[in-house]
Amino acid sequence: MATGHPNLHSFPNSDELATQLRSYVLRCQNSAFSKHGTFRLAVSGGSLPTVLAKALLATSNGSPEDTPQFSKWHIFFADERAVPLNHVDSNYRLLNDELVSKIPAELGTPIIHAIDEKHIGDDDPQELADLYQEDLMREFAAKDSVKLPAFDLILLGCGPDGHTCSLFPGHALLREKDAWVAAETNSPKPPPKRITLTLPVVTHAISIAFVATGGGKKEILKQIFDLEEGSSLPSALVNQGAGDKVSWFTDHPAVDGVSFPRRGSL
Numbered sequence: 001m002a003t004g005h006p007n008l009h010s011f012p013n014s015d016e017l018a019t020q021l022r023s024y025v026l027r028c029q030n031s032a033f034s035k036h037g038t039f040r041l042a043v044s045g046g047s048l049p050t051v052l053a054k055a056l057l058a059t060s061n062g063s064p065e066d067t068p069q070f071s072k073w074h075i076f077f078a079d080e081r082a083v084p085l086n087h088v089d090s091n092y093r094l095l096n097d098e099l100v101s102k103i104p105a106e107l108g109t110p111i112i113h114a115i116d117e118k119h120i121g122d123d124d125p126q127e128l129a130d131l132y133q134e135d136l137m138r139e140f141a142a143k144d145s146v147k148l149p150a151f152d153l154i155l156l157g158c159g160p161d162g163h164t165c166s167l168f169p170g171h172a173l174l175r176e177k178d179a180w181v182a183a184e185t186n187s188p189k190p191p192p193k194r195i196t197l198t199l200p201v202v203t204h205a206i207s208i209a210f211v212a213t214g215g216g217k218k219e220i221l222k223q224i225f226d227l228e229e230g231s232s233l234p235s236a237l238v239n240q241g242a243g244d245k246v247s248w249f250t251d252h253p254a255v256d257g258v259s260f261p262r263r264g265s266l
């Protein structure tokens with residue numbers, strides 16, 4: 001059961017947001033290293049990879065704590081579209097173009113867990129989802145059997161309808177209790193065929209961060225943080241299920257007029 005309220009961090013501009021997001025991600029990295037020597041995270045598509053690259057490719061102060069040690073990172077996708085990895089709609093390609101291809105050699109190379117391209121043409125992306133779940137099992141359940149994987153960090157976006165990952169409002173997938181990865185065949189946001197982490201996996205993560213910027217997010221954020229009106233929206237379900245493990249990184253226009261139960265300090 002979740003405890004506490006999500007933390008809100010709101011910044012006047014994208015530079016300050018990126019600076020604080022960097023510190024947050026590196027704190028998650030350092031805490032993960034002290035527990036198991038690697039950093040296992042999942043990232044979304046949309047605008048997130050660009051912000052993340054701005055945060056992580058900034059100059060380090062030289063200390064190991066302020067340096068992304070990418071060779072010990074395992075990056076999974078919170079959701080992915082059933083398209084070839086070099087397709088313009090691929091989240092793998094987006095992350096590669098924005099971040100991975102720009103990492104200086106001395107920071108090392110992360111292990112990227114991509115979908116299996118052999119199954120992208122299937123009518124039903126279920127096999128793609130099952131294979132991705134097997135990849136997660138190799139990483140999180142190789143030694144012990146676990147009910148759910150515990151990502152060190154999941155980085156999410158929030159759509160204008162309140163969706164997150166490829167979990168859309170009103171969809172039966174929101175009730176999934178057992179699968180770690182699910183198939184979506186009819187996404188309202190194109191392209192229609194996708195795979196996504198399920199809600200129990202997202203809320204089980206050690207830390208979860210949303211990045212939502214721009215005035216276009218203001219109306220949906222009002223609903224998400226209105227405990228009655230928006231309580232069944234996917235992003236609100238993450239807040240409810242994970243409580244104070246959740247941090248929102250926003251800019252001022254995105255939260256203009258939004259009342260939050262708790263403003264966090266960094």
Ligand SMILES: O=C(O)[C@H](O)[C@@H](O)[C@H](O)[C@H](O)COP(=O)(O)O
Pocket residue numbers: 044045046047048079080091156157158159160163164165166189
């Ligand atoms: O691949 C995807 O479609 C995403 O993972 C999706 O969940 C995204 O994060 C939101 O739609 C927010 O997108 P923006 O950050 O671009 O608003």
